[in-house]
Amino acid sequence: MKHSFILTAIVIGSFISIYQSVSLNVSLPGFITIFQTDLATVQWLMTGFTLATGMIAPLCGYLGNRFGTCELFLFSITGLMISSILCASAWNIGSLIVFRIIQGVFCGVIQPVTLTVIYQMLPEHKHSMALGLWSASSVLGPALAPTISGWLQVWNWPLIFLVIIPFGLTALIFGWISLERKIDSSKVSFDGKGMIGILFSSLTLLVLFSNLHEWGILSGKSIVCLITGFIFLVHFIWRGIRVKEPLLELRLFTNKIFALSTAISVILISSLFTGIYFIPLYLLEIHQMTAAEVGILLLPPALSMAVATTVSSKYYEKVGPKLLILTGTLFLLIATWKFSQLTIESAPATVMLWMTFRYIGLGLSMNATINIGMNAVPTNLAGDAASLLNWARQITGAMSIGMFTSFFYTRIALYETEHTISSVAYVKGLNDVFIAATILTCLSIPFSLLLYRKKDIQKGKMIEADIQKSG
Structure with a gap:
């Protein structure tokens, strides 16, 4: 109960x-x-x-x-x-x-x-x-x-x-x-300098990628934000691997399983955000659908992701995470590539079909990816691992939207010089975004192949013996 x-x-x-x-x-x-x-x-x-x-x-x-x-x-x-x-x-x-x-x-x-x-x-x-x-x-x-x-x-x-x-x-x-209601009093030290480093690096990088399409990649504001964010990020990483109780336990990345699962996770989250952000724009701008109509159209695909996640959870122990991740990635790759071939005439039903494929792929792979990484971490470090993983996912998701948006508007500007119909340029810009997203998604395949088999997962926990906590 x-x-x-x-x-x-x-x-x-x-x-x-x-x-x-x-x-x-x-x-x-x-x-x-x-x-x-x-x-x-x-x-x-x-x-x-x-x-x-x-x-x-x-x-x-x-x-x-x-x-x-x-x-x-x-x-x-x-x-x-x-x-x-x-x-x-x-x-x-x-x-x-x-x-x-x-x-x-x-x-x-x-x-x-x-x-x-x-x-x-x-x-x-x-x-x-x-x-x-x-x-x-x-x-x-x-x-x-x-x-x-x-x-x-x-x-x-x-x-x-x-x-x-x-x-x-x-x-x-x-x-x-x-x-x-249990507090681990042995872990109450606050890394103030690390906090300054991660806050300023996160803030400047998020501001940069949120405004990249307006500022331009070579503008003074972009360069200042990039340099500032990089300096603070290096400072944070330097402290994170040297102080006894860092704000984020970066030494968890010495665990191969956790490091690989985090890499796969941030790639998948970038792909997820690309679909969530750009497909509704396509339906709203090209097909002139209302917000409610877009929501209804995308409801079956998103529900399919919930089903795929449940299936991934049920068969995780039976087939192992590697097969689930690779199968999900294949679904995701096919659907993302199909979106790179959208036209003005593409039917909303076609969009719903390939969104369903994308969400099935994400449901199969995302759950297995998080599970194998978190299972490789000892219970006493679960909070540190969850914070590190979620920070990576949040930052990656926000920055990927910024980068893809900037790329999108750059491509639109290029195509508008070739086409008199702005909607054509709009769709061709979207095509290029999904080509880039397809290439990015491919990067998760080699990481997936490097994951341990199910019976080897427990071995990853031995690496954590090198991570010493006070008390």
Whole structure:
């Protein structure tokens, strides 16, 4: 019963955090009319949120060790509900942006803390099943959010944020009842210099890649941000491998399994974000579909990802992670390549079909990738591993959108000199984006082939003996 309560709490918590992360993906343009503003300002509803989630992620391991995983979970769920109420109460675009940034802080905490709970508070034989449910709940957010938010925006936009309140209360109650209140007092040292390094590097790099398409890669602002971010990042890495208790345990990368799984994970997350961001744009701009129509069209593909995640969890122990990852990558590669051949005449049903293929591939591979990496890490380092993994995923996801967006607009500018019809240039720019995404996805194949077989996974934990923690 206790384990069921824990699963209920973390699954619901994961769902509502991801829901709020993607709830504005297709409804973002609607706020231009609602608040009588422009697209550049409205985009900060996503940019500010992404910056907040990326900057808080490195702190999650320390906060969990300092205040307790249970306490951090309860606090973040409470904070998410309060910030959602504030978003619903926004009186202008400025206030909504501020409240979305606050909301991003709490959403950025919930994902790593729920992943930590799986590996710290559940028995090992339940990890695969729990991770499958956690992953399924994570993809239900992208599945349902566009449909729900697109409809709610037309009817009553504050409900986009208020709809998660009942779920938040449920997660809070189940978490309060079941989660263990245990603090590892041996891990409370705070690496302030490391915090400065990771915050400034994350901030400058996220700002750079969020504005790259506007500034240009060789502009003064881009070069300053790149140099500044690189200097702070090098400083952070230098401290991370030398101090006894770093903010992020970078020495986990000496574990080959964890390092490879993280590399595969960030590649997959880049591919995921490419589809989530650019396919709705294609449907909105080329086929002139409404936000609600796009949400409905993409609902079956996203639900297929939830099913594929469940299948991956069920057969993880039977077939091993390598086969699941390679099979999923194959599905993903085929579908991503097909999107590089989109035309103005491509039917929405065709888009739905290949999105289904993409999501099946991501569902099969993503769950197995996270599971093999986290299983290779000892329980006492699960919080550090979850923080490191989620930070890498958050930063990579945000930067990949920035890089692909910049590449997209660069290609559009090139094709507009050749075509008089702007929609043709738009689609050809999208084609090039998905060609680049296909090449990027191919990089996950050699990493997958280097993974240990299932029976060798436990050997990876021996590497962690070199990572010394105080106490």
